[in-house]
Amino acid sequence: MLKTTTRAESGLRDLTEEQRSDTLFVRSVEKAMNVLSAFHHADGPLSLSEIAQRAGVDRSGAQRMVHTLRTLGYIRRDARENGFLPGIRILDHTLDTLRLDPLVRFATPVLLELRKSVRERVDLSLFDDLRVLYALRLQTKRQNFYATLVGHSVPTYCSSGGWAIMSKLEDDQVRDIVERTDLRPFTNETITTVEEVIEKVTETRDNGFALATSQIVSGEIAAGFPVLDANGNPVGAIHIAGSLSEWTVEDYINHVVPLGQEAARAISYY
Structure with missing residues (x-):
């Protein structure tokens, strides 16, 4: 079967336990980024369970992350209440990346x-x-x-x-x-x-x-x-x-x- 999407994978290797054990490494930030990354190959809004599965975190952890990111404007509720979507504040960071x-x-x-x-x-x-x-x-x-x-x-x-x-x-x-x-x-x-x-x-x-x-x-x-x-x-x-x-x-x-x-x-x- 031919691919229907052309969003490619970055190919970055999984982090090692040594990298995660670094005293400067903040695991909660990693989890938050994994939650945002859950949308990379989504075709529409994601449920909390789908976010948890894609992000590799338990449902309770996903719920707290989604709530926090939603409060900050980085995740939003779908207008039809079918799930969650990325929030518009992510576009601020896209602008910063490109303009700088x-x-x-x-x-x-x-x-x-x-x-x-x-x-x-x-x-x-x-x-x-x-x-x-x-x-x-x-x-x-x-x-x-x-x-x-x-x-x-x-x-x-x-x-x-x-x-x-x-x-x-x-x-x-x-x-x-x-x-x-x-x-x-x-x-x-x-x-x-x-x-x-x-x-x-x-x-x-x-x-x-x-x-x-x-x-x-x-x-x-x-x-x-x-x-x-x-x-x-x-x-x-x-x-x-x-x-x-x-x-x-x-x-x-x-x-x-x-x-x-x-x-x-x-x-x-x-």
Whole structure:
């Protein structure tokens, strides 16, 4: 069965007991964050029992956490009283993350100009282990709900931005990421083996850009370009996405790749 959602997992490993035993580690904060994280793959309001199960806490503990977070505005009751939803105060922290991130601030005007030039969807993603997380999403003529949401994520292993990022990593780092990834497909054309991913990363290194077709969305063509920090490490990528119904692969490469590469160079080493 193909995946119906493209929210990817971060791949962060479970904390060790040694980390939890650190005198500076506050376990109640960990539990509160787990309660908020219970909503990550929810399709609607969650009951208290569902929150407890997803957060890995007992129902009594979940009740206290939910009550506290609700009082603070980080969880709210669904209007129809069917359960609980994230509260609007979480958006304050999203704003803080984006407005204070130097890459996002530096990249925004560059990507606005890029969108004007390519007239296709332009995204900036940030590298988060097994996934890339969208921090900027600039739409054009094609709109859909998920493609407009900041904070949405896709797997590193099968996205143009992911291939672009991995092209700047060592081979053993690439293999580690892919081998820890759930390689189930999004479309009938999604690559699903470690060797196929490594081949795409090698191709990206050789070409200087990544090109993905129908990997996450059927009929989509996307070019990816790595963004580097001051030390030359990959921290994100620019994605430019179009439709195969409107472009041949050759024409798309000729149209977007020079502009995408120029934009990536402009915001790298920020």
